[in-house]
Amino acid sequence: MGERRQGFGNVLLPIGLSIILVVSLVACSRENATISSFDVKPLVCATFGAEVGPTLSEGVVVTIQSDSFEKDAIYEVAVISPDSTYRWERSVQPFPVGDLLYIGMNDLLLPPDLKLQQGVWNVEVFSQDGSRLSEEFDFVRPQTAMTKAHLAVSIVDGMQWLVLDDAPQLRGLGTEDNPQWLYRFYDSDGNLLTVLESTGDQILSPLFVDMTLQKRTHLITAMRYDVESGVYLMVRQFFT
Known part of the structure:
Protein backbone atom coordinates (compact mmCIF):
# COMPACT_ATOMS: atom_id res chain seq x y z
CA MET A 1 0.00 0.00 0.00
CA GLY A 2 2.77 2.33 -0.85
CA GLU A 3 4.76 1.52 2.23
CA ARG A 4 8.45 2.31 2.27
CA ARG A 5 9.13 0.16 5.25
CA GLN A 6 7.08 -2.10 7.50
CA GLY A 7 7.70 -2.16 11.22
CA PHE A 8 8.04 -5.53 12.86
CA GLY A 9 7.77 -4.40 16.43
CA ASN A 10 5.02 -3.65 18.66
CA VAL A 11 2.20 -3.27 17.22
CA LEU A 12 -1.15 -1.77 18.03
CA LEU A 13 -2.90 -2.08 10.86
CA PRO A 14 -5.54 -0.84 7.21
CA ILE A 15 -15.48 -0.34 11.28
CA GLY A 16 -18.35 -0.97 12.60
CA LEU A 17 -18.35 -3.29 9.63
CA SER A 18 -16.81 -0.48 7.62
CA ILE A 19 -15.89 3.11 8.30
CA ILE A 20 -15.27 5.44 5.42
CA LEU A 21 -14.88 9.03 6.40
CA VAL A 22 -14.63 11.85 3.95
CA VAL A 23 -13.08 14.62 5.93
CA SER A 24 -11.99 18.22 5.77
CA LEU A 25 -8.75 19.68 6.98
CA VAL A 26 -8.37 19.98 10.73
CA ALA A 27 -4.88 21.38 10.97
CA CYS A 28 -2.46 22.27 8.22
CA SER A 29 0.11 24.96 7.84
CA ARG A 30 -0.03 24.99 4.03
CA GLU A 31 -2.96 26.78 2.38
CA ASN A 32 -5.34 24.59 0.34
CA ALA A 33 -3.80 21.30 1.52
CA THR A 34 -6.56 19.00 2.71
CA ILE A 35 -7.32 15.37 3.39
CA SER A 36 -9.87 14.48 0.72
CA SER A 37 -10.83 11.00 1.90
CA PHE A 38 -9.99 8.79 4.82
CA ASP A 39 -10.61 5.06 5.25
CA VAL A 40 -10.10 2.95 8.37
CA LYS A 41 -10.81 -0.76 8.69
CA PRO A 42 -10.08 -3.19 11.52
CA LEU A 43 -7.50 -5.95 11.20
CA VAL A 44 -6.92 -9.28 12.95
CA CYS A 45 -3.46 -10.83 12.60
CA ALA A 46 -1.90 -14.18 13.48
CA THR A 47 1.88 -14.05 13.94
CA PHE A 48 4.11 -17.12 13.69
CA GLY A 49 7.72 -17.18 14.84
CA ALA A 50 10.40 -19.46 13.47
CA GLU A 51 9.41 -22.20 15.92
CA VAL A 52 6.36 -20.91 17.81
CA GLY A 53 2.95 -19.45 17.14
CA PRO A 54 0.49 -18.18 16.55
CA THR A 55 -0.16 -15.10 18.63
CA LEU A 56 -3.24 -13.05 17.76
CA SER A 57 -3.33 -9.25 17.52
CA GLU A 58 -5.87 -6.63 16.52
CA GLY A 59 -5.08 -3.51 14.57
CA VAL A 60 -6.22 -1.11 11.89
CA VAL A 61 -5.56 -0.47 8.20
CA VAL A 62 -5.48 3.22 7.33
CA THR A 63 -5.75 4.74 3.84
CA ILE A 64 -5.63 8.49 3.18
CA GLN A 65 -6.11 10.48 -0.02
CA SER A 66 -5.15 14.10 -0.51
CA ASP A 67 -4.81 16.26 -3.61
CA SER A 68 -1.70 17.73 -1.99
CA PHE A 69 0.23 14.44 -2.09
CA GLU A 70 3.20 14.30 -4.45
CA LYS A 71 4.14 11.04 -6.17
CA ASP A 72 7.84 10.95 -5.22
CA ALA A 73 7.54 12.53 -1.78
CA ILE A 74 7.95 10.74 1.54
CA TYR A 75 5.43 11.44 4.31
CA GLU A 76 5.61 10.73 8.02
CA VAL A 77 2.31 9.41 9.34
CA ALA A 78 1.31 8.94 12.98
CA VAL A 79 -1.77 7.11 14.27
CA ILE A 80 -2.68 7.63 17.93
CA SER A 81 -5.06 5.53 20.03
CA PRO A 82 -7.92 7.20 21.98
CA ASP A 83 -6.08 7.17 25.32
CA SER A 84 -2.72 8.03 23.65
CA THR A 85 -1.21 4.80 25.01
CA TYR A 86 -0.21 3.69 21.54
CA ARG A 87 1.30 5.78 18.76
CA TRP A 88 2.48 4.30 15.49
CA GLU A 89 4.75 6.21 13.12
CA ARG A 90 5.64 5.23 9.56
CA SER A 91 7.46 6.74 6.59
CA VAL A 92 5.30 6.15 3.53
CA GLN A 93 5.27 7.04 -0.16
CA PRO A 94 2.04 7.66 -2.09
CA PHE A 95 0.68 5.04 -4.48
CA PRO A 96 -1.64 5.81 -7.42
CA VAL A 97 -5.21 4.63 -7.88
CA GLY A 98 -6.41 6.04 -11.17
CA ASP A 99 -5.60 9.75 -11.15
CA LEU A 100 -5.46 10.00 -7.34
CA LEU A 101 -2.60 9.48 -4.89
CA TYR A 102 -3.05 7.65 -1.60
CA ILE A 103 -0.90 6.76 1.38
CA GLY A 104 -1.60 3.74 3.53
CA MET A 105 -0.43 1.73 6.51
CA ASN A 106 -1.43 -1.88 6.98
CA ASP A 107 0.64 -3.17 9.90
CA LEU A 108 -0.61 -1.08 12.83
CA LEU A 109 -1.02 -3.85 15.39
CA LEU A 110 -1.69 -3.83 19.11
CA PRO A 111 0.32 -6.13 21.37
CA PRO A 112 -1.11 -9.67 21.41
CA ASP A 113 -4.51 -10.28 23.03
CA LEU A 114 -5.45 -6.59 23.40
CA LYS A 115 -8.66 -5.31 21.84
CA LEU A 116 -8.98 -2.21 19.70
CA GLN A 117 -10.07 0.77 21.73
CA GLN A 118 -13.37 2.40 20.94
CA GLY A 119 -13.40 6.16 20.82
CA VAL A 120 -11.71 9.01 18.98
CA TRP A 121 -8.45 8.15 17.21
CA ASN A 122 -6.08 10.71 15.71
CA VAL A 123 -4.07 10.62 12.48
CA GLU A 124 -1.34 13.11 11.57
CA VAL A 125 0.48 13.43 8.22
CA PHE A 126 3.73 15.42 8.00
CA SER A 127 5.29 16.38 4.66
CA GLN A 128 8.93 17.13 3.97
CA ASP A 129 8.26 20.87 3.82
CA GLY A 130 7.01 20.80 7.40
CA SER A 131 3.28 21.07 6.69
CA ARG A 132 0.88 18.97 8.73
CA LEU A 133 -2.50 17.42 8.10
CA SER A 134 -4.54 15.92 10.92
CA GLU A 135 -7.83 14.14 11.31
CA GLU A 136 -9.91 12.51 14.02
CA PHE A 137 -12.17 9.50 13.57
CA ASP A 138 -14.60 7.82 15.92
CA PHE A 139 -14.08 4.04 15.98
CA VAL A 140 -16.66 1.51 17.15
CA ARG A 141 -15.30 -2.03 17.44
CA PRO A 142 -17.52 -4.47 15.47
CA GLN A 143 -17.76 -7.22 18.10
CA THR A 144 -19.34 -10.01 16.02
CA ALA A 145 -17.17 -9.37 12.97
CA MET A 146 -13.98 -9.32 15.05
CA THR A 147 -14.90 -12.60 16.76
CA ASP A 165 9.95 -32.34 -7.05
CA ASP A 166 13.04 -30.11 -7.21
CA ALA A 167 10.79 -27.02 -7.36
CA PRO A 168 11.28 -24.38 -4.61
CA GLN A 169 7.94 -23.08 -3.41
CA LEU A 170 6.11 -21.47 -0.53
CA ARG A 171 3.38 -23.20 1.38
CA GLY A 172 0.71 -20.53 1.30
CA LEU A 173 -2.71 -19.97 2.81
CA GLY A 174 -5.12 -20.30 -0.11
CA THR A 175 -8.16 -22.48 0.54
CA GLU A 176 -11.49 -22.98 -1.15
CA ASP A 177 -13.16 -20.65 1.35
CA ASN A 178 -10.34 -18.07 1.48
CA PRO A 179 -8.64 -18.28 -1.90
CA GLN A 180 -6.96 -14.96 -2.62
CA TRP A 181 -4.07 -13.68 -0.48
CA LEU A 182 -1.54 -10.91 -1.10
CA TYR A 183 1.97 -11.84 0.06
CA ARG A 184 4.67 -9.30 0.92
CA PHE A 185 8.29 -10.34 1.50
CA TYR A 186 10.61 -8.26 3.74
CA ASP A 187 14.27 -8.44 4.67
CA SER A 188 15.63 -8.11 8.22
CA ASP A 189 15.75 -4.29 7.91
CA GLY A 190 12.06 -4.13 7.03
CA ASN A 191 12.63 -3.35 3.35
CA LEU A 192 10.02 -4.67 0.94
CA LEU A 193 11.60 -7.26 -1.37
CA THR A 194 8.66 -8.27 -3.55
CA VAL A 195 4.88 -8.73 -3.64
CA LEU A 196 3.00 -11.78 -4.94
CA GLU A 197 -0.69 -12.57 -5.21
CA SER A 198 -1.83 -16.18 -5.18
CA THR A 199 -4.99 -18.26 -4.81
CA GLY A 200 -3.33 -21.60 -4.00
CA ASP A 201 -1.72 -23.22 -1.02
CA GLN A 202 1.44 -24.02 -3.01
CA ILE A 203 3.02 -20.89 -4.46
CA LEU A 204 5.52 -21.14 -7.31
CA SER A 205 7.50 -18.20 -8.71
CA PRO A 206 10.59 -17.67 -10.87
CA LEU A 207 11.86 -15.56 -7.96
CA PHE A 208 12.17 -18.73 -5.85
CA VAL A 209 14.36 -20.72 -8.26
CA ASP A 210 17.86 -19.64 -7.19
CA MET A 211 16.91 -19.47 -3.48
CA THR A 212 18.13 -15.87 -3.18
CA LEU A 213 14.76 -14.56 -2.07
CA GLN A 214 14.43 -17.31 0.53
CA LYS A 215 17.81 -16.40 2.03
CA ARG A 216 16.98 -12.70 2.20
CA THR A 217 13.43 -13.02 3.54
CA HIS A 218 12.99 -12.37 7.26
CA LEU A 219 9.22 -11.82 7.23
CA ILE A 220 6.32 -12.73 4.97
CA THR A 221 2.91 -11.15 5.48
CA ALA A 222 -0.22 -12.55 3.83
CA MET A 223 -3.29 -10.36 3.75
CA ARG A 224 -6.85 -10.46 2.46
CA TYR A 225 -10.00 -8.42 2.99
CA ASP A 226 -13.11 -10.27 4.13
CA VAL A 227 -15.98 -8.46 2.45
CA GLU A 228 -18.66 -10.12 4.56
CA SER A 229 -17.21 -9.03 7.91
CA GLY A 230 -15.52 -5.80 6.79
CA VAL A 231 -12.29 -6.91 8.51
CA TYR A 232 -8.80 -7.44 7.11
CA LEU A 233 -7.17 -10.80 7.85
CA MET A 234 -3.38 -11.02 8.10
CA VAL A 235 -0.88 -13.79 8.80
CA ARG A 236 2.76 -12.93 9.54
CA GLN A 237 5.54 -15.51 9.34
CA PHE A 238 8.99 -14.71 10.71
CA PHE A 239 12.09 -16.65 9.67
CA THR A 240 15.47 -16.84 11.39
Missing part, protein backbone atom coordinates in the same frame (compact mmCIF):
# COMPACT_ATOMS: atom_id res chain seq x y z
CA LYS A 148 -15.33 -14.26 13.37
CA ALA A 149 -12.05 -12.80 12.15
CA HIS A 150 -10.21 -14.12 15.21
CA LEU A 151 -11.54 -17.58 14.46
CA ALA A 152 -10.61 -17.35 10.79
CA VAL A 153 -6.92 -16.55 11.41
CA SER A 154 -6.55 -18.80 14.45
CA ILE A 155 -7.09 -21.95 12.40
CA VAL A 156 -4.57 -21.23 9.63
CA ASP A 157 -1.10 -22.74 9.51
CA GLY A 158 2.06 -20.71 9.18
CA MET A 159 3.89 -20.30 5.89
CA GLN A 160 6.88 -22.48 5.07
CA TRP A 161 9.54 -22.73 2.36
CA LEU A 162 9.46 -26.11 0.62
CA VAL A 163 11.20 -27.94 -2.22
CA LEU A 164 8.89 -30.45 -3.92
Whole structure:
Protein backbone atom coordinates (compact mmCIF):
# COMPACT_ATOMS: atom_id res chain seq x y z
CA MET A 1 0.00 0.00 0.00
CA GLY A 2 2.77 2.33 -0.85
CA GLU A 3 4.76 1.52 2.23
CA ARG A 4 8.45 2.31 2.27
CA ARG A 5 9.13 0.16 5.25
CA GLN A 6 7.08 -2.10 7.50
CA GLY A 7 7.70 -2.16 11.22
CA PHE A 8 8.04 -5.53 12.86
CA GLY A 9 7.77 -4.40 16.43
CA ASN A 10 5.02 -3.65 18.66
CA VAL A 11 2.20 -3.27 17.22
CA LEU A 12 -1.15 -1.77 18.03
CA LEU A 13 -2.90 -2.08 10.86
CA PRO A 14 -5.54 -0.84 7.21
CA ILE A 15 -15.48 -0.34 11.28
CA GLY A 16 -18.35 -0.97 12.60
CA LEU A 17 -18.35 -3.29 9.63
CA SER A 18 -16.81 -0.48 7.62
CA ILE A 19 -15.89 3.11 8.30
CA ILE A 20 -15.27 5.44 5.42
CA LEU A 21 -14.88 9.03 6.40
CA VAL A 22 -14.63 11.85 3.95
CA VAL A 23 -13.08 14.62 5.93
CA SER A 24 -11.99 18.22 5.77
CA LEU A 25 -8.75 19.68 6.98
CA VAL A 26 -8.37 19.98 10.73
CA ALA A 27 -4.88 21.38 10.97
CA CYS A 28 -2.46 22.27 8.22
CA SER A 29 0.11 24.96 7.84
CA ARG A 30 -0.03 24.99 4.03
CA GLU A 31 -2.96 26.78 2.38
CA ASN A 32 -5.34 24.59 0.34
CA ALA A 33 -3.80 21.30 1.52
CA THR A 34 -6.56 19.00 2.71
CA ILE A 35 -7.32 15.37 3.39
CA SER A 36 -9.87 14.48 0.72
CA SER A 37 -10.83 11.00 1.90
CA PHE A 38 -9.99 8.79 4.82
CA ASP A 39 -10.61 5.06 5.25
CA VAL A 40 -10.10 2.95 8.37
CA LYS A 41 -10.81 -0.76 8.69
CA PRO A 42 -10.08 -3.19 11.52
CA LEU A 43 -7.50 -5.95 11.20
CA VAL A 44 -6.92 -9.28 12.95
CA CYS A 45 -3.46 -10.83 12.60
CA ALA A 46 -1.90 -14.18 13.48
CA THR A 47 1.88 -14.05 13.94
CA PHE A 48 4.11 -17.12 13.69
CA GLY A 49 7.72 -17.18 14.84
CA ALA A 50 10.40 -19.46 13.47
CA GLU A 51 9.41 -22.20 15.92
CA VAL A 52 6.36 -20.91 17.81
CA GLY A 53 2.95 -19.45 17.14
CA PRO A 54 0.49 -18.18 16.55
CA THR A 55 -0.16 -15.10 18.63
CA LEU A 56 -3.24 -13.05 17.76
CA SER A 57 -3.33 -9.25 17.52
CA GLU A 58 -5.87 -6.63 16.52
CA GLY A 59 -5.08 -3.51 14.57
CA VAL A 60 -6.22 -1.11 11.89
CA VAL A 61 -5.56 -0.47 8.20
CA VAL A 62 -5.48 3.22 7.33
CA THR A 63 -5.75 4.74 3.84
CA ILE A 64 -5.63 8.49 3.18
CA GLN A 65 -6.11 10.48 -0.02
CA SER A 66 -5.15 14.10 -0.51
CA ASP A 67 -4.81 16.26 -3.61
CA SER A 68 -1.70 17.73 -1.99
CA PHE A 69 0.23 14.44 -2.09
CA GLU A 70 3.20 14.30 -4.45
CA LYS A 71 4.14 11.04 -6.17
CA ASP A 72 7.84 10.95 -5.22
CA ALA A 73 7.54 12.53 -1.78
CA ILE A 74 7.95 10.74 1.54
CA TYR A 75 5.43 11.44 4.31
CA GLU A 76 5.61 10.73 8.02
CA VAL A 77 2.31 9.41 9.34
CA ALA A 78 1.31 8.94 12.98
CA VAL A 79 -1.77 7.11 14.27
CA ILE A 80 -2.68 7.63 17.93
CA SER A 81 -5.06 5.53 20.03
CA PRO A 82 -7.92 7.20 21.98
CA ASP A 83 -6.08 7.17 25.32
CA SER A 84 -2.72 8.03 23.65
CA THR A 85 -1.21 4.80 25.01
CA TYR A 86 -0.21 3.69 21.54
CA ARG A 87 1.30 5.78 18.76
CA TRP A 88 2.48 4.30 15.49
CA GLU A 89 4.75 6.21 13.12
CA ARG A 90 5.64 5.23 9.56
CA SER A 91 7.46 6.74 6.59
CA VAL A 92 5.30 6.15 3.53
CA GLN A 93 5.27 7.04 -0.16
CA PRO A 94 2.04 7.66 -2.09
CA PHE A 95 0.68 5.04 -4.48
CA PRO A 96 -1.64 5.81 -7.42
CA VAL A 97 -5.21 4.63 -7.88
CA GLY A 98 -6.41 6.04 -11.17
CA ASP A 99 -5.60 9.75 -11.15
CA LEU A 100 -5.46 10.00 -7.34
CA LEU A 101 -2.60 9.48 -4.89
CA TYR A 102 -3.05 7.65 -1.60
CA ILE A 103 -0.90 6.76 1.38
CA GLY A 104 -1.60 3.74 3.53
CA MET A 105 -0.43 1.73 6.51
CA ASN A 106 -1.43 -1.88 6.98
CA ASP A 107 0.64 -3.17 9.90
CA LEU A 108 -0.61 -1.08 12.83
CA LEU A 109 -1.02 -3.85 15.39
CA LEU A 110 -1.69 -3.83 19.11
CA PRO A 111 0.32 -6.13 21.37
CA PRO A 112 -1.11 -9.67 21.41
CA ASP A 113 -4.51 -10.28 23.03
CA LEU A 114 -5.45 -6.59 23.40
CA LYS A 115 -8.66 -5.31 21.84
CA LEU A 116 -8.98 -2.21 19.70
CA GLN A 117 -10.07 0.77 21.73
CA GLN A 118 -13.37 2.40 20.94
CA GLY A 119 -13.40 6.16 20.82
CA VAL A 120 -11.71 9.01 18.98
CA TRP A 121 -8.45 8.15 17.21
CA ASN A 122 -6.08 10.71 15.71
CA VAL A 123 -4.07 10.62 12.48
CA GLU A 124 -1.34 13.11 11.57
CA VAL A 125 0.48 13.43 8.22
CA PHE A 126 3.73 15.42 8.00
CA SER A 127 5.29 16.38 4.66
CA GLN A 128 8.93 17.13 3.97
CA ASP A 129 8.26 20.87 3.82
CA GLY A 130 7.01 20.80 7.40
CA SER A 131 3.28 21.07 6.69
CA ARG A 132 0.88 18.97 8.73
CA LEU A 133 -2.50 17.42 8.10
CA SER A 134 -4.54 15.92 10.92
CA GLU A 135 -7.83 14.14 11.31
CA GLU A 136 -9.91 12.51 14.02
CA PHE A 137 -12.17 9.50 13.57
CA ASP A 138 -14.60 7.82 15.92
CA PHE A 139 -14.08 4.04 15.98
CA VAL A 140 -16.66 1.51 17.15
CA ARG A 141 -15.30 -2.03 17.44
CA PRO A 142 -17.52 -4.47 15.47
CA GLN A 143 -17.76 -7.22 18.10
CA THR A 144 -19.34 -10.01 16.02
CA ALA A 145 -17.17 -9.37 12.97
CA MET A 146 -13.98 -9.32 15.05
CA THR A 147 -14.90 -12.60 16.76
CA LYS A 148 -15.33 -14.26 13.37
CA ALA A 149 -12.05 -12.80 12.15
CA HIS A 150 -10.21 -14.12 15.21
CA LEU A 151 -11.54 -17.58 14.46
CA ALA A 152 -10.61 -17.35 10.79
CA VAL A 153 -6.92 -16.55 11.41
CA SER A 154 -6.55 -18.80 14.45
CA ILE A 155 -7.09 -21.95 12.40
CA VAL A 156 -4.57 -21.23 9.63
CA ASP A 157 -1.10 -22.74 9.51
CA GLY A 158 2.06 -20.71 9.18
CA MET A 159 3.89 -20.30 5.89
CA GLN A 160 6.88 -22.48 5.07
CA TRP A 161 9.54 -22.73 2.36
CA LEU A 162 9.46 -26.11 0.62
CA VAL A 163 11.20 -27.94 -2.22
CA LEU A 164 8.89 -30.45 -3.92
CA ASP A 165 9.95 -32.34 -7.05
CA ASP A 166 13.04 -30.11 -7.21
CA ALA A 167 10.79 -27.02 -7.36
CA PRO A 168 11.28 -24.38 -4.61
CA GLN A 169 7.94 -23.08 -3.41
CA LEU A 170 6.11 -21.47 -0.53
CA ARG A 171 3.38 -23.20 1.38
CA GLY A 172 0.71 -20.53 1.30
CA LEU A 173 -2.71 -19.97 2.81
CA GLY A 174 -5.12 -20.30 -0.11
CA THR A 175 -8.16 -22.48 0.54
CA GLU A 176 -11.49 -22.98 -1.15
CA ASP A 177 -13.16 -20.65 1.35
CA ASN A 178 -10.34 -18.07 1.48
CA PRO A 179 -8.64 -18.28 -1.90
CA GLN A 180 -6.96 -14.96 -2.62
CA TRP A 181 -4.07 -13.68 -0.48
CA LEU A 182 -1.54 -10.91 -1.10
CA TYR A 183 1.97 -11.84 0.06
CA ARG A 184 4.67 -9.30 0.92
CA PHE A 185 8.29 -10.34 1.50
CA TYR A 186 10.61 -8.26 3.74
CA ASP A 187 14.27 -8.44 4.67
CA SER A 188 15.63 -8.11 8.22
CA ASP A 189 15.75 -4.29 7.91
CA GLY A 190 12.06 -4.13 7.03
CA ASN A 191 12.63 -3.35 3.35
CA LEU A 192 10.02 -4.67 0.94
CA LEU A 193 11.60 -7.26 -1.37
CA THR A 194 8.66 -8.27 -3.55
CA VAL A 195 4.88 -8.73 -3.64
CA LEU A 196 3.00 -11.78 -4.94
CA GLU A 197 -0.69 -12.57 -5.21
CA SER A 198 -1.83 -16.18 -5.18
CA THR A 199 -4.99 -18.26 -4.81
CA GLY A 200 -3.33 -21.60 -4.00
CA ASP A 201 -1.72 -23.22 -1.02
CA GLN A 202 1.44 -24.02 -3.01
CA ILE A 203 3.02 -20.89 -4.46
CA LEU A 204 5.52 -21.14 -7.31
CA SER A 205 7.50 -18.20 -8.71
CA PRO A 206 10.59 -17.67 -10.87
CA LEU A 207 11.86 -15.56 -7.96
CA PHE A 208 12.17 -18.73 -5.85
CA VAL A 209 14.36 -20.72 -8.26
CA ASP A 210 17.86 -19.64 -7.19
CA MET A 211 16.91 -19.47 -3.48
CA THR A 212 18.13 -15.87 -3.18
CA LEU A 213 14.76 -14.56 -2.07
CA GLN A 214 14.43 -17.31 0.53
CA LYS A 215 17.81 -16.40 2.03
CA ARG A 216 16.98 -12.70 2.20
CA THR A 217 13.43 -13.02 3.54
CA HIS A 218 12.99 -12.37 7.26
CA LEU A 219 9.22 -11.82 7.23
CA ILE A 220 6.32 -12.73 4.97
CA THR A 221 2.91 -11.15 5.48
CA ALA A 222 -0.22 -12.55 3.83
CA MET A 223 -3.29 -10.36 3.75
CA ARG A 224 -6.85 -10.46 2.46
CA TYR A 225 -10.00 -8.42 2.99
CA ASP A 226 -13.11 -10.27 4.13
CA VAL A 227 -15.98 -8.46 2.45
CA GLU A 228 -18.66 -10.12 4.56
CA SER A 229 -17.21 -9.03 7.91
CA GLY A 230 -15.52 -5.80 6.79
CA VAL A 231 -12.29 -6.91 8.51
CA TYR A 232 -8.80 -7.44 7.11
CA LEU A 233 -7.17 -10.80 7.85
CA MET A 234 -3.38 -11.02 8.10
CA VAL A 235 -0.88 -13.79 8.80
CA ARG A 236 2.76 -12.93 9.54
CA GLN A 237 5.54 -15.51 9.34
CA PHE A 238 8.99 -14.71 10.71
CA PHE A 239 12.09 -16.65 9.67
CA THR A 240 15.47 -16.84 11.39
